Amino acid sequence: MKLTQLATGLLLAGLMTGSALAADKIVIAHRGASGYLPEHTLPAKAMAYAQGADYLEQDLVMTKDDQLVVLHDHYLDRVTDVAERFPDRARKDGRYYAIDFTLAEIRSLKFTEGFEIENGKKVQVYPGRFRWANLTSAFTLSKRK
16 A cells, blocks of 8 residues: 555656646757758748747858858758859868858758759759748847747
8 A cells, every 4th residue: 555655656746747847948949940841941930939939049150251141050062052053162071161152152042951862863852942041031030029
């Protein structure tokens, strides 16, 4: 009997502690709702807000013309079509770094959530659907909420 009461007491204490901790949690959306939409795009940030995120955490990278863009990596080839648009601009390591491109050049790139491989080539799943966000546009969106 004592063992049953002890087990029940521990179970109830655990449940009460768990619900108290859950009430104190803060949700921070790193890169917006990047599990659903391309990271750091304005739609990804809007979706994170709609899903109830308390804060948006943004990564910043400097461009060649000293502008800040919201980007997780300091290179562009993981989430853009930079290799197709500027094939001669890769560094010796094969990467395309944001610091080597102007804001206008970066804005001209297609930004994607990832690439599908078709016939050995990278193909965007939703080509041209998402645009790049610079820091100013991200702040403007944040102020609107």
